[in-house]
Structures are given as structure tokens and as C-alpha cells.
Amino acid sequence: IHEMEKILVQRKSSFAVRMTCNSTSQTIMKFLMEKLELKDEDVYLVEDLIDPSVLMELRNTDEGAKMSFPEWKNFYPADLPQDEPYWDILKQHDVLLHVPYESYDPVIKFISDAADDKDVLAIKMTLYRTGRDSPIISALERAARNGKQVIVLVELKARFDEERNIAWANELENAGVTVIYGLVNLKVHAKILMVMRRESDTIRRYAHLATGNYNPKTARLYSDLSLFTSNYEIVNDATQFFNLVTGYSTLQNMKQLGMAPVTLKTRLLAMIQREIDRSDPEHPGLIMAKMNSLTHQEVIEALYKASQAGVQVMLNIRGICMLVPGVKGLSENIKVVSIVDRYLEHSRIFYFQNSGSPELYLSSADWMSRNLDRRIELMFPVLDRNAFKEVQGILSTYFEDNTNAQYLSENGIWQPVERKKDEKEMRAQEILYKKYRRRAESSAKTPKIDFEVRRKN
Template sequence: MDSKPTETSLPLNAPELYINRDLSLLAFNKRVLAQARNEAVPLLERLNYLCISCSNLDEFFEVRVASIIEMASIDPNTISADGTTPSEQLAKIAIYAHELVNKQYQVLNDILIPTLAEHNIRFIRRKDWTKAQHQWLTTYFNEELLPILTPVGLDSAHPFPRILNKSLNFIISLTGKDAFGRNSGRAILQAPRGLPRVVQLPAEATSSGPHDFVFLSSIIHEFINDLFSGMNVTGCYQFRVTRNSDFFVDDDAIDDLLLAVQGELAMRNYGDEVRLEIDANCADDTVNFLLERFHLTRDRLFLVNGPVNLNRIQEVNDCLDRPDLKFPPFKPSIPSCFGKDKDMFAAIRKNDVLLHHPFESFAPVVEFLRQASADPDVLVIKQTLYRTGADSPIVAALIKAARAGKVVTVVIELRARFDEKANIDLAAKLQEAAVHVVYGVVGYKTHAKMCLVLRREDKQLRNYVHLGTGNYHPRTAQIYTDYGLFSCDKELGEDVRRVFAQLTSLGKVTKLNKLLQSPFTLHKGLVEKIDRESQHAKNGKPAKIIIQVNAVVEEQLIKALYRASQAGVEVKLIVRGICCLRPGIPGVSDNIEVRAVIGRFLEHARLYVFANDGHQEVYASSADLMSRNMFKRVEVCFPIESKKLAARILHDLNLYLQDNSQVWFLQPDGTYRQHQLHDNETSVQAQALLLNELQA
């Protein structure tokens, strides 16, 4: 890579320098889907990757497509950074999304189902049912399904029913008349969400082995006539509607954020329609009927060759005890300073401690709060919770502390997307235990990951803090890569205390010693540090930037990185998902490399490293390089000041920069190229190496 300064006449706000964020997000899902084709990945994990790509696509339509549709109607002339209007974006998304969906079903039908069958895991089609299987399924339908299925014949007394977001439904064509002489020709059947979408056949119904499955949709298709006595079913087609699931809370018009979120949450399942999925065999007149009913055009129609709720196939994994087809289990390690029955406060007083999840256990975070809740010298505990669960051991420790008489304050973000209901329930549970619960700052999501423990020691008060890049969620800490820092540094502790004061009280912005905080100093601080590297490079000094995040979107930060590249700074970006920056553009981003690593664990850490002329700075953060993180959320970015811990993070990042087996490189045209090993090239997998180094 040429590190000499380059020049160009192209302005840094030129649309051709930016990749559309939504097409970039679809490209991420394409990389996830590629894992389902990867023969080096265990077979059931490949099925899991397929389901994840489908679930991600659901959310993409529920949130991103829905917001662009709204923008197209409110302000159709809005131009995004890449120079496209909302309508133009929707047209491009339709092409890319249809291509992606076609590949999903191709992977399912042509690769995974046949390969699973080779391992005696079979999805049995109706035409292949044996007599014994048909007999068992007849009984299953009559006893388990028939009593709870409620078809609705469409006529003037039975209008088209409200269709729940992402639910499995069937539209049925009928001839003949019922007992009252009625027949509109069509009926709708909604499958209750509690029903399994994949039914496992018992041993007595199959002779091929214990792992035979039938799709719920196949069972309903086979026995649909039983629901319409005396009539003739001429067609039965599954369909699913995806709705706008984002909701708007008017920050200026609400008195109680909890009540406002509860009110909006009730409407989520019935938002505007944004996508329609139908069985590919559906008759054209029925397709047109549904499109008209849902006010959708053909670019939002997806005709699919398989179950419309493809992500629900994931249920199969729960039914199978096949460790030979899954990732091998591992036991995350615990630092020796946090060993069994050790005083965590004493360990933290001695040195800052860094944890790298999931390679290292999340248990010390839980134990930290457990010890704090039981310690008579602990007076105060303050905690942010973005995504967790009411049954979390974190929550149990906070409740125990409150009941022990400690002052416990929890900042819960009610608007953590798709976790709103869980967070409302969590707030109620904590309040019942006399925990002081607040919902942050109206208009700003609290996304920072912070815990503060105030402890009396030798007639003085000392702050202990935990700061993280990921949520306080023990389950996701097993599958997301994140960092967490324990420290009792005086200035850092005071900074965390001040941020909590902002969240729970009123007052002006207070100066922080070490933390960068959005929406106040984080964006400006990062731009300044990037520009400082540019100045070092111009002065002939060592200059390098390494950033690992989930997304790179914010335009001013992208421009700063472009300026750094033009100045000759070596810029290495490790970006899991969206990246709107184009690397390798002559005169603009020659010195920028963007790579994405897709492996066993979801890359979730946010790290920022600046060479700073030999005075290297390493930061970890809860924030990605997105406008929302910089300006509409409360985030913190914290320094890793211990040289030993900073060196450890550099070691980890270098593994990712050496990865040649799970890495994709972003090309100047916005596409991603997966690196292919050469014959004499030794495989390097960053996540596998970290597992080998850090697991117990």
C-alpha cells in the first residue's frame, strides 16, 4: 500500500465517494449467507447462518425499508450521501433483496436439505410421506391443530382480518357452498404463533431414523379440506406480511416515556405493510388480490420456493442432539486475579483488568455486582441496562443490593429496538425492589455500557467502574465479541459518576477528564484525533489508525479518514457490517483498507487506535461511527491506559489484520471480495486463535 500523500480534485462530499448504507447492510447479509455455503462450517451451524440472514432481512424491511418508504412520502427529494433519492434507493434495494432471497432458498433447497439428508436429518415433503407417517400426521392434525385453527371465510360479514406482522398465514380458494349457502371464493387461515413451524416425527412414524421433520405448512396444506366441510379447496397458499415495526415517540409531546413506549408498542404488530412473501405456486389472481389488499406493488412481492417464515427452521437445532454437526463447545477462561473466592475489589485496586468476551467469561462482571451487593462497605451502585433480561443474574444482584439497603440506580433504555417489552417488564421488577429506575434523557437513547460502585475504604470513598463495548447480557456475551474494563482510576471513576449525574438529574455539560462522551465530545474528539494523525503524516512522523467497529456511516468522520489517507496515514478499518466509505479511490482513499471478518462469533467490539507519533492511544467504546451514535445517543469512549492492556488489544487487532480465512475485503465499487487461500498460504483465523489463547 502506497503511504505517500496523494491529491485529487474530487471534493470529499462527492456522491461517488459514498456507498449507500442500506445496500451495504444487504451486503453484510450476503456475507452471513455465504457462511451457510461454507463447507468448513459445521452443518447445523450453516443452517443457523441461513436463518440469521433471514432474520436480519426481516429487521431490514421492518426498520430500514419502512423508514425509506416514509421518507419517500414525506420528502421525496431528499438526497442521501451517495446521491440517491428515497425512490431510487427503494428500486436498488428491491433488486438486491430479491437476489438475496433467491439465494437463500437456493441454499436451502439445493445445498442444505440434501446435505442434511446425508446425515439422516430429513425434511419430508408431502408426496414422500409413508403410510405410517400420514397416519401419525392425521392424528396430529386432528388432535393438535384442528381444535385451534380458525379459518375466516371472506364476505360482507367477515372482512379481511388484520394480519399480524411476520405471522404465517394461508389464503384458500374455495368452490361450493357452506351450510348457510355462503361462498365468497376465498378464506384466510392464520397459524397461531405458538405452534411449532417444524414438527418432528416420532420413532413410530418413521423408519429412516430419529431426525425426520415436516413443515407445519405442509401439514396444513395436506389437511386443509378438513377445515371446510362440504366444500372443495382449489388452492391453498402460505403468505407472510412484514410491517413497519419502528415506532415514533414525539419527545416534545410526552409526559411519561414509559406510557408512550407502551402505547406505541401495542401498535407494532399492525404497522404499514412493507413486504409480502407468498408461495411461488400461488395463482396470479390470488397474488394480485393480496397485493391490492396490502397496498403493495410488485417490487415488494417475494415469491418463494419453501416456507415463507424461513428463519423459523432454526427450531430444528433445538430438537437435535448432534454435537458432531455443531461448533465444538468451549469453556471461557477467567483471569487468575478473579479466581474463585477472590476479592474483586482488591484485584482491581492492584491493576486495571480487561476481559475479552466470549473467549473470556462474562462471569466476573456478574460476580463484581454480586460482591458489591453483599459488601457492607458498598454504599451505591449505578448501572446502565440496554439489552438484558428480567431473569438475568445482573438484575438479581441489583435487586439484592437494593434490598440490603444500598442506593441502587439503574438507567434503562426503554427504546432498545425489539427489546422494549422486555425492558418495560424489567423496569417494573426493579422498581418493586425499591431500585431507583430512570429512563435516561428524552430524545437520546442511553447506549453507554457503564457500572459504578461506590465503596467506603479507610474513611474515604472510592469509585470502581466497569465499562464495556457490549450489553450487560450473559447470553449474548457468549456469542458476541466485546471488551470490558474494570478500573478504580480516580479520574475515570469521577467521569463515570458525572455521566450518571447527567442521566439522572439536570444540569449543564460537565467537563470530563478521560472519557469522550456523545452527544457532546465524542464526535469532535474522534475527528481531532484523526486530523492529528494527518498532521503527523504531513510532518513526516509515524501515523497510523486502526478502527474496529460495526458500522462506518457518519459523513464528517468519513471525510476525516479521507483527509488522513490523502495525507499519507495508513488506515486499517475492520468493519463488521455497514461501511459507506469507499477504500482504494485514487487520490482519496489509497491508504485505507476495509475488511470484514465473519466467523463463529458476531464481531461487536468498538476499538479506536491512534499511533500519535509514538505516544499511542487506545480507546474502547460503545459507539460505532454512525450519526445516531455521535449525536442521538449517550455513549462513552474510554481509554485503555495500561500499556500491558493496550498491547493486548493491539495483539488482538493484529490477529484480525492477519486473518486470511474468514476475511472479506471491501472493493472501491462497493462489493466485497472474500480472500481465497493460496496453495502455500497458512490459514489464519483470528477468532480460532483467540479461542486457543484465552479459553480455559
């Protein structure tokens, strides 16, 4: 933490690494390059606004309101009660949460209920970016003051959030929380929360695993998936994960969770190879994946190999993609699409057909070198049958978009997906929003049934 504080001080007077500018005065640009000791390759010329974030101020004006999207409410999940803890529900089945279509309140409630529950013994979680005035921080502090063991791994190396995270860490420590300041040389990017609770004659564990940060504010803008579960193998792996990152044990064999930089990449490559081995012309394999960016050379080469073996590869990549699709003899069976809409697509979903026994995973990790080789990340399976069906439907919806989707051509240029004549307009995010709205309306119309138990005297 002291080293990070030094870096934050040095950052104000550190050397420049790049300069972004528009077609301004060449005299001014050359002057800045000379004084900042920048070379031509350090200068990036743009035609648009250098800092588009300033446009956010327009939202509070009358003109900004006219240019804004129509309001989309988020909905409380029908599977979760609003007025009681989730323990009994999670004993029966996993619960999937899809923000911002669904409210982020269940995550806050889950932590808050654990903080106030007299039977909860411990809360353990990772924090990467939490946002200002976070109710999650307040709940963790309250849990520690209530005598529970609270262990939080705060990643200080979250870019440009370092100072805020140091402040949160100090605040948590003052409240009695045990704070772990990340790991040397590895950034902890995994999103996981575990609650240990005394029930009858045993200790039961509950976990929440997510593709996005524990940040209620970005949960209104970023599309992410998370899973509440008490599945024995998953929570057992979660226990091993926390024992490892807090220094209580060495790495143990995890049955369900894939962890970078140890096993996640190896498992991904093995599943791609399995798809190749089980694919034939009559029954071609299928890989579907959604992520922010794809840059990892080994993974890209494995996907090329899969394409050449006849495996159909469908990729939804929002940002950087270094794979080139549609090249004959190399990647002709690979399709890459990107969707940019009102919500930032942030979830990572991986589907492998596995010769009729499909597997589906969610993850905090993109298929990038930094994620798979230089960060602590988690990939977790979707095992619950209903949750599996839900995630599979979400993933398929992104490949049906013909309104806000673009496809990557073999020359590396993104092209808008053209809607065929008389083809129905398909906008993935709108389809998902309407689905959750219908579900919420249907749940509101369903009458609640109160059961009265009568016993003979």
C-alpha cells in the first residue's frame, strides 16, 4: 500500500506516455512534443472530441433530455423475495441475476442480510471497483462491528481507482475488517463473495459470482450476469480460492471453478480441443462466446484450428478483436459480431456444444493475455437447469441482432449487419428488456397464496 501511495504522488509529475490531439496548430503540437519528450509514435490524432465524457453534462439540460434514450426501468427478480433473506431459496436452486435489466438490489440485500444475521459467521469477498458512497462498504463495516469475521481483498491496482480503493481499505480496517491488499505481480480481477452461516448442526456456505464489479452505479449502465448459489462443489472451490488468496493454503484442485493464471487458460484450450475432437461433417461442433476483447494468441490459434476442423465458432466481441474471421482455409467458419447500444456489454459467456452435452460458463475474464496470464480471474459453470436455459437464450439473442450489430469482415473492417427485406427488426437489448418487463408484470399479476397449517389437538 505504501508503494502504491508513492506511485500516486509520482503520477502527477511522471513522464508522458502519449498525447491525444485533434488537428490543432502544428506549432503548438511540436512545442508540446518537444517539452514532453514525445516521438511521432506517441502522438494520436483524432477528428472527434478528445474527451467525449464532457458530453455527460448535457444530460442535465433540456436539450440533453431530448437526445437521451427513453427510460428503461429495472425489475426485481421474480425468483427472489424482497422482504426476507435468500437462504431458503438458494438451498433449493441457483438464482441468475442480469443487470441492468434486473435490479442490483439483490446483491446489496444479500450482503446486508448477512451483516445483520446472527447466524452468519463470516463474509469474504473481492473488491475491484466499488464506486463512491457504496452501500456494500457500509454493510461490510456493519458486519465487522457485529462480530463477524469479514475478509476483503481490495485490489489497489485498479487503474485510476487506486486512491479511492486505498481510502476504502483504510475505512474497512478501521471498522475491524481484515483487508488483503492484493497479490504481488498479479491483479485480482475476480468477482466473488462468500457467506458462511451456522444452520442446525452444520456450517452452510453461500456464494455470489459475477462477471462485473461490485459497483451499484455501473450496474445501472453495464450489462452483466451473476449467480447466487449454494452448490456444494462451487462453494467448496470458493473456500479454496479465498484460502489461497489470503495466504492460508497453497493451490488445491478445484472441481468447478477455473482460476487464472493457473487453470483457466488450460481449461479453455482443452474445451476448444474437445470440440475439435468431437466434430465431424454430419455433426459439426459449436463454440459460442461473448466477451469484451479477444487478443490472446494461443486462444486465437486454437479457434483457427477449430474452424479448420469444421467447428462453427460464433463470437460476440464488443471491443478489441485480433482474430480475423472469414478467411478461406483459416477462419471461414468463424463469425464475429459486436453490439454497441445504450448499455455497455460487459458480461463474459462461453458455450461449448460438447457433442450434445453442452457446457456453459460465466467469467470475469476476457480472452486476453492480461486476463489469462497476469491476473487472478475466475470462470464458473452454470449448472442449474433453469439458469442454463436462461443464459443460453441471452447468448443466442446477441447473434440475432440486425439493428445495432456490426460484423467483422475478413479485411478487418466492421460493417453494419444489413437487415434483409421484410425481415423483422431485432434489437438484442430491447428484446431482453421487454422479456424482463413481461416477467415482472406477470409476477405482479400472480396472486400470493398464504398457507395456514392446521393441526389436530
